[in-house]
Amino acid sequence: MHVTTRGIVLREAAYKESDKILTILTPDLGRITAQAHGCRKKGSGLSSASQMLVWSEMTLSEFRGRWTLTEAAVELEFRQLRRDLEKLALGSYFAEVLEGIVQEDSQPEELLPLLLNCLYALDQTDKPLSQVKAAFEVRCMTLSGFAPMLDGCAVCGKNPPEQPRLNLTQGVLHCADCGAKTGEGISMPLSPGVLAALVHLVNCPGRRLLSFRLDEAGLEQLGQVSEAYLLTQTERGYRTLDYYKRLRLPLSK
Ligand SMILES: [Zn+2]
Numbered sequence: 001m002h003v004t005t006r007g008i009v010l011r012e013a014a015y016k017e018s019d020k021i022l023t024i025l026t027p028d029l030g031r032i033t034a035q036a037h038g039c040r041k042k043g044s045g046l047s048s049a050s051q052m053l054v055w056s057e058m059t060l061s062e063f064r065g066r067w068t069l070t071e072a073a074v075e076l077e078f079r080q081l082r083r084d085l086e087k088l089a090l091g092s093y094f095a096e097v098l099e100g101i102v103q104e105d106s107q108p109e110e111l112l113p114l115l116l117n118c119l120y121a122l123d124q125t126d127k128p129l130s131q132v133k134a135a136f137e138v139r140c141m142t143l144s145g146f147a148p149m150l151d152g153c154a155v156c157g158k159n160p161p162e163q164p165r166l167n168l169t170q171g172v173l174h175c176a177d178c179g180a181k182t183g184e185g186i187s188m189p190l191s192p193g194v195l196a197a198l199v200h201l202v203n204c205p206g207r208r209l210l211s212f213r214l215d216e217a218g219l220e221q222l223g224q225v226s227e228a229y230l231l232t233q234t235e236r237g238y239r240t241l242d243y244y245k246r247l248r249l250p251l252s253k
Contacts, residue, residue, distance in 0.1 A: 007032075007055070011099060079123070095115070132210065138226045165189050166190055
């Protein structure tokens with residue numbers, strides 16, 4: 001069976017002498033694993049398309065449940081992102097998250113445009129990395145069925161809650177004083193601006209995702225909450241996130 005589709009490489013691993021095994025996210029086939037024969041040879045027509053975070057039109061063939069990438073034409077290479085170690089690390093984290101969330105052979109639906117939009121923002125705009133990261137994390141959880149419930153305190157109903165906090169395990173808001181009744185899990189405080197940004201990230205149309213403003217302190221708080229929320233909800237860590245955070249540490253003197 002031959003299929004022509006578009007796809008982005010979420011992960012690449014060298015295989016045999018000159019091949020790669022690729023994890024590819026496609027709108028039609030979902031997440032698939034495919035072998036790219038000879039793509040590490042000089043002059044291979046598959047070499048560009050077989051790199052992490054490259055979006056291409058691809059022809060794939062399937063035989064006994066195994067996919068092979070046979071032809072590819074690169075459409076988006078995200079070259080600026082690729083030249084910047086921090087941006088590449090952040091993009092790799094987005095890829096690792098999606099690889100975990102989208103099951104083999106299931107449709108990525110809105111998660112694929114989310115990834116492409118966030119990579120585009122890193123590549124072509126000067127939005128702070130922390131803003132793109134938080135937007136991706138909150139929206140990714142929302143699209144995967146783990147949207148936080150942000151319409152008032154889950155205990156007393158007050159909207160907005162008094163000194164609002166987000167319970168990371170339950171995914172609900174509550175007032176600081178109502179906290180004991182929300183059940184288990186850590187809660188993190190939200191400033192009014194950060195709460196407004198969260199509401200925006202959960203509800204806005206996709207193309208408006210990054211059109212919110214927060215000062216540096218707000219972005220920092222939003223980033224702590226969005227990251228902790230994603231890690232809690234997906235119940236795992238990400239090696240690419242650890243790497244990104246190591247890169248962002250101030251250089252020791
Ligand atoms: Zn309350």
